[in-house]
Amino acid sequence: MLLLLLDRDVCICEMKEVLPLSASQLSRNLNMLLDAGFLRRWREGRCVVYTADRNSANPYCHILLDMLAESLGNSQTILEDKKKLQGVLAQNLRQESK
Numbered sequence: 030m031l032l033l034l035l036d037r038d039v040c041i042c043e044m045k046e047v048l049p050l051s052a053s054q055l056s057r058n059l060n061m062l063l064d065a066g067f068l069r070r071w072r073e074g075r076c077v078v079y080t081a082d083r084n085s086a087n088p089y090c091h092i093l094l095d096m097l098a099e100s101l102g103n104s105q106t107i108l109e110d111k112k113k114l115q116g117v118l119a120q121n122l123r124q125e126s127k
Contacts, residue, residue: 038080
């Protein structure tokens with residue numbers, strides 16, 4: 030999740046199409062990451078949109094996000110998930126939810 034959110038903002042409906050989790054599971058996990066200071070979120074119509082917070086008040090978040098990107102950013106699974114996300118974004122699910 031974090032690696033996808035480092036590249037761009039993603040709403041739950043978009044992430045649900047990429048990761049094998051239900052909307053409630055995604056929401057629960059994203060809220061834990063939000064509470065820890067890794068993410069920012071906002072509303073766009075009915076969608077809740079998340080992105081990695083590189084300017085977090087938690088000084089460790091920036092370091093951990095960088096470490097995560099460097100260590101796993103080019104793994105085959107992440108590259109496949111990013112490709113899936115591109116296809117999902119082309120479907121404009123977020124626009125349809127407004």
